Amino acid sequence: MSDIILGIETSCDDTAIALVNSNGEVLSSVVSSQVDIHSEYGGIYPEHAARAHIHTILPTIDLAFKKAGVKPQNIEAIGVTRGPGLISSLLVGLNTAVGLGMGWNKKVIGINHLRGHLRSADLEQQRVKYPATILLVSGGHTFLAYMKDINDISILGTTRDDSVGETYDKVGRMLGLAYPGGPAVDRLAKEGNPNIAFPRPLLNSKFEFSFSGLKSAVSRFLAANPDALQADVAASFVQAVMDVLIKKSHNALKNYRSKSFVIVGGVAASPQLRQQAEKLCNKMKVELCLPPLKWSTDNAAMIALATWDYIKLNIHKEPIAQLQLPIFEF
């Protein structure tokens, strides 16, 4: 058996390719970003995303092999994101994987993108101690999960509407900030005071989230108070998001015995979230586990690592033909 997986990730706007060995060591990881293409629209334009993937995918795969000094015949299998994501973008990755798999005579394993995010904290180094509580806060999803171990994942609660990342991006747009809004809102928030009382939606639900009401509250406030300090609006919005995320994470840690508290997904880059999570973990005497920033946003190394789980645990239950599994079936 060879020791290398080729990971392919095209669920959204990044063409990401990686080669990862069975210890989680990343031999190469190449991400071809499409931010320049989509920034003029203030969000992802799916048709452009799929077309850009078609142009970049084969050169990006070539580059990843060159950087790792590996030949295709030396890989064990190909792991490819099978969803959730933009269907036209997913199809580019899936068809490329299937074609290469047939040509190279390698197995192709379809991987749930969110399982990839959940496993991202163990790239390059085993960081997570199980059982673990995981907060996933990405551009398209928000949920709390409990992992007894790598193959035993329960979703505790998810958002009923917008994700945290999406809410940041939309509030960023309301404030006239460049896309993606998350990092820009965070930067602006540091200069302001959280003195506006925005709602903390669903604060009384243990694990469920909702963010669309908060987004509307920010929009209504800006319409009624055009002269308000933008930094104060950003700071108050971020504080409201943090209060919700930390309260529900606290609920999870109180109810589910955990050795690690893990935050994955793009919003894990938020310095405010990192700071408040650290306080929470000190209080709950749990180890805070944050993947390096480059593994928080989309990458193919996490998809390759999740593929190793399937191979090592001998559960090839997701052949490429079964693409219609529900989103949360890991």
Ligand SMILES: Nc1ncnc2c1ncn2[C@@H]1O[C@H](COP(=O)(O)OP(=O)(O)OP(=O)(O)O)[C@@H](O)[C@H]1O
């Ligand atoms: N410092 C930050 N503070 C808050 N949000 C941030 C920060 N940096 C990035 N983000 C947000 O993270 C999101 C992107 O995260 P990610 O790449 O994990 O999402 P995605 O992969 O597109 O979504 P999904 O995995 O759900 O399909 C964007 O919404 C972006 O605004």
Ligand SMILES: [Mg+2]
């Ligand atoms: Mg993602």
